[in-house]
Amino acid sequence: MISLYIKHKKYNSFELADIPINIKPGTINLLLGHNGAGKTTIIKSLFGLTEFEGDLNLNNRKISFESLEDVDFFKSQIAYLPDNISLLDYLTPTEYFQLIKYTSDSVTSDTYLNHLIQIFNLDKYLNVPIRNLSHGNKKKTQIVSQLSRKTNFMVFDEPTNGLDPDMIITLKRVLEKLKAQGVGVLISTHDLNFGKGIFDNIIILRDGSIKLNNTKEEVKSKFGNILLEDLYTQVNKDYYKYIEGLLDELNISSS
Numbered sequence: 001m002i003s004l005y006i007k008h009k010k011y012n013s014f015e016l017a018d019i020p021i022n023i024k025p026g027t028i029n030l031l032l033g034h035n036g037a038g039k040t041t042i043i044k045s046l047f048g049l050t051e052f053e054g055d056l057n058l059n060n061r062k063i064s065f066e067s068l069e070d071v072d073f074f075k076s077q078i079a080y081l082p083d084n085i086s087l088l089d090y091l092t093p094t095e096y097f098q099l100i101k102y103t104s105d106s107v108t109s110d111t112y113l114n115h116l117i118q119i120f121n122l123d124k125y126l127n128v129p130i131r132n133l134s135h136g137n138k139k140k141t142q143i144v145s146q147l148s149r150k151t152n153f154m155v156f157d158e159p160t161n162g163l164d165p166d167m168i169i170t171l172k173r174v175l176e177k178l179k180a181q182g183v184g185v186l187i188s189t190h191d192l193n194f195g196k197g198i199f200d201n202i203i204i205l206r207d208g209s210i211k212l213n214n215t216k217e218e219v220k221s222k223f224g225n226i227l228l229e230d231l232y233t234q235v236n237k238d239y240y241k242y243i244e245g246l247l248d249e250l251n252i253s254s255s
């Protein structure tokens, strides 16, 4: 299990405080929140990409970002899809997958990789330089490269950005399949349609604080059989009340 606790993290006027993130094997954990709520900062903290006050444990082993051994161990256990596409774009997807294979501790078989390539419809683009691919195909290349690593945990920051409907539906199914095989997944997303029905645990952030941190069962007992969009607006009801007030005043004919 991954246990991250951010006691405190500050960037100028932005603060994250008292954030526990637990990713158990075989679960999908959803992180929702407005632009600038702190989702990427949480994920960057998890990978030691930004300093924070708090703790990180992986399977009861305390991870110190000062220890190269700890960092290597941690990174070898977790696939990571950042929110921005960062690929060596002079390579082709085939070359990039090879690079991932030779630089990762543990990768899946070539047969498994080929299966992923077919699932994500990348066959046609395997020998095209990444810089010449469309945005969505670059994103798919990055997704497949991370899914081809044999890790117990996967962290995805905005995985559906730029994906077409086929690929969003497919990615959802792939993640459900990996969950059933024991992989623990953390997903930060704005795509409520993608997130609905997929999660075992949900965290909703607002301005660096947790507004909701519950299991699916807890959500059901507190809110009933609620749609994710309704859950999100209910949890953020003060904000939506404020927006409703502004919308009432929005009148183009009297402007």
Ligand SMILES: Nc1ncnc2c1ncn2[C@@H]1O[C@H](COP(=O)(O)OP(=O)(O)OP(=O)(O)O)[C@@H](O)[C@H]1O
Pocket (backbone or CB within 6 Å): 011, 012, 014, 033, 034, 035, 036, 037, 038, 039, 040, 041, 042, 083
């Ligand atoms: N390197 C940085 N230096 C200063 N401030 C930063 C830095 N990175 C992020 N921030 C600030 O921290 C806050 C949270 O940013 P973060 O990227 O975590 O939000 P987010 O929830 O991922 O947003 P989005 O949905 O827009 O991607 C924002 O106010 C942002 O401007």
